Amino acid sequence: MAHRDVRTLPKAHLHLHFTGSMRHATLLELAERDGIALPDSLVEDWPPRLSAADEKGWFRFQRLYDVARSVLRTPDDVRRLVLEAAEDDVADGGRWLEIQVDPSGYAARFGGITAFTDLVLDCVRDASERTGLAIAVVIAANRTRHPLDARTLARLAGQYAGRGVVGFGLSNDERRGRTSEFAGAFAIAERAGLLLAPHGGELLGPEHIRVCLDELHADRLGHGVRAAEDPELLDRIVGAGVALEVCPVSNVALGVYSDLTSVPLPQLIAAGATIALGADDPLLFGSRLAGQYATMRAAHELDDATLAGLARSSFAASRAPAELVAQATREIDDWLAAPPEMMPR
Structure with a gap:
């Protein structure tokens, strides 16, 4: 069948978690360097079989994530992760990346949340210069921690607004805690002019999306795919211009949908939703x-x-800056205008 190569289609990547962006080969190399024992699901059985259908399943997922985070021991490790993530996005047609990080997960090893944020932003600048990929940071709070911790991170994000940080998020299992209790943190980020991008509408459905809209004033929803279950809610999202960061492969891997054909992307497109496909982890x-x-x-x-x-x-x-968006739009038009090639199925 003749079609164009998706790897050369210019894209913005808006849902990529910091640790989860690591190359598998890098994980293995760093673990071997420091004698860190990895579970089989991160070695010979990779990629792991995951499900978040219940709390036990999410715990197993989170444990693998924590193990992966533990191999980042030095500033050079962090620099390598960011550079390789940028290289991988460029190879996939990326022109703009907003990488999401929770500095509190690295604070103990890297001198605190401010020191780690400084390190990440320095690595981002370096990777951008070396690869040509424009990169920004979204600082995300962890909903399994106290909402006051989220306020601390929101103030931190606000201090870096306009200096590499563009947004504030809320991640981890959306079934944990009370989303409304994080409204104070999002109000701080909103006053700082940051994009508000909490996770919602993946493991929980439309009612939780409404909380993200009403209490957190979400500009974008991390996932948000289950808005397709409620046409009235979906109309509201489209009318308000709230974007959805849809991550199809992770939706299926975590058991949100049984297979890729069940991911309701066509319904979201037909409704007129603003959608950004993302790789998640x-x-x-x-x-x-x-x-x-x-x-x-x-x-x-x-x-x-x-x-x-x-x-x-x-x-x-x-x-992304207006001039970058304009350039990327022209390149997308050029991609579509080029003749398709015979590509393998």
């Missing part, structure tokens, strides 16, 4: 940015014009 799910476009093309028989529309949508949902 490639280290745990085994698929990077271009893979999200490729799997959705195959699962839903999307034509190249639809894929180009998704790519444009990803830039519309981003905090």
